[in-house]
Amino acid sequence: MTARAGRTGHTHFCARDHRCNLNEHRSEEIVVDLPGHGRAVLTRVRTAAGHEHAEIRLRVALAPAEPAARRQLLGLLADVRDTVTRALTVGRPAPRRAG
Numbered sequence: 155m156t157a158r159a160g161r162t163g164h165t166h167f168c169a170r171d172h173r174c175n176l177n178e179h180r181s182e183e184i185v186v187d188l189p190g191h192g193r194a195v196l197t198r199v200r201t202a203a204g205h206e207h208a209e210i211r212l213r214v215a216l217a218p219a220e221p222a223a224r225r226q227l228l229g230l231l232a233d234v235r236d237t238v239t240r241a242l243t244v245g246r247p248a249p250r251r252a253g
Contacts, residue, residue, distance in 0.1 A: 177202030191215050208241070 181198040192214040199207045214230060216223040 179200045184196045
């Protein structure tokens with residue numbers, strides 16, 4: 155299946171509205187909302203150069219005490235690093251086996 159749909163140049167995932175700007179195509183947002191705790195918003199994006207990305211915005215409630223909030227931030231950064239690394243690994247082709 156091709157990622158482009160018809161003569162419009164929109165992708166199959168594209169929201170086909172004001173979100174497409176500056177030659178980018180953007181999907182509708184996928185929202186995970188945990189009221190009082192956090193929110194994540196994921197958008198799939200194809201750039202003018204044809205590169206595809208996942209854009210993720212996170213909002214997480216932090217502890218009121220500074221040391222605990224800093225520990226939360228450090229944990230979030232480690233989790234984001236692991237998530238990006240895992241996504242990159244999944245996107246790579248599997249190595250060929252000799253045989």
